[in-house]
Amino acid sequence: MNIIEGRYISAGKKNLYVKILGEGTPAVVIETDWGGLSSEWQDLQYELSKYTTVITYDRAGYGESPRGELPRDGKHITTELYTMLANSNIREPYIFAGHSAGGLYVQLYAKMFPMDVAGIVLVDSITTENEEFDKLDVPIYQSTVSLPARMGNIRKMLELEKEKFSAQIIPILQNLYNGIQEDIKKQLITYQSEQGFYQALINEYDASFETYKQLKDIKMLPNFPLKVLCRDYKVMIDISKQIGIPEEEARVIEELWLKHSKSLLNLSTNSELFLVSNSSHSIHQTRPDAVIQAVVDMMGKMRGN
DSSP: OOOSOOEEEEOSSSEEEEEEEOOOSSEEEEEOOTTOOGGGGHHHHHHHTTTSOEEEEOOTTSTTSOOOOSOOOHHHHHHHHHHHHHTTTOOSOEEEEEETTHHHHHHHHHHHOGGGEEEEEEESOOOTTGGGGGGSSOHHHHHHTSHHHHHHHHHHHHTSOHHHHHHHHHHHHHHHTTTSOHHHHHHHHHHHTSHHHHHHHHHHHHTHHHHHHHHHHSOOOOOOOEEEEEOOHHHHHHHHHHTTOOHHHHHHHHHHHHHHHHHGGGGOSSEEEEEOTTOOSOHHHHOHHHHHHHHHHHHHHHHTO
16 A cells, blocks of 8 residues: 555565664564554654664555465464564564564564574463453353454454445544544554455454464473563453443453463563553553563663663
């Protein structure tokens, strides 16, 4: 679409859209959630680039990047990222920041290519035990906003003709992004009005069970510096209540989420957990300063500052 600045770098059979800002080492690589876009991170990338090189990109099928080859499992995605970085002329090792499902991919990258990794920041990351949420006795949550429910709704919408799809999705997106910075809002609505964007999301979700298995099959994660950022329990309960989830269900969800976040500390003996006040699941948008501080602190220790 070419509505934002950046360049294309080969990731093997496909070229991926990449944006590189700043100078210095170690470079920071940002990995987004399922359905995440590099443009969500543009303000954070700009601020963080005052300290070092920062790399954002759109995975295959999202934003400015062309559709990728199937399956869209973790090893496939991680190998594409490895190839793109090798062709970027930005030398390793890197600090990886992975948001939500992006946290799975950076963990797998560290297991597959440990020599390229200096440290990891997990930003409200999901875990390989994410299916536990689907087994909770929270009926309203399960039928409305659980991952299976949301993916089911997306599949139904993808059956619509293009015009009907756009007529339904654009008002939803305008309401969703009401109040955010206008240039970012325009980019997100443009990208997320395309059916191909949602097919890419479905493809990654459908391969998630294989991704979990791949992570479990490689037992050891090298002992990197690891920071785990977790959302604000109370903020998420308030958000859940606003969309019709009973408070008792929201508490069950948030208790399991916190348990999962704490379990990520077991990935490294050099790990820290940060409960980020006043943040939602999208910590990079509601508390970008917390993400920046986590990365800068990690860099400072590496540089001996």
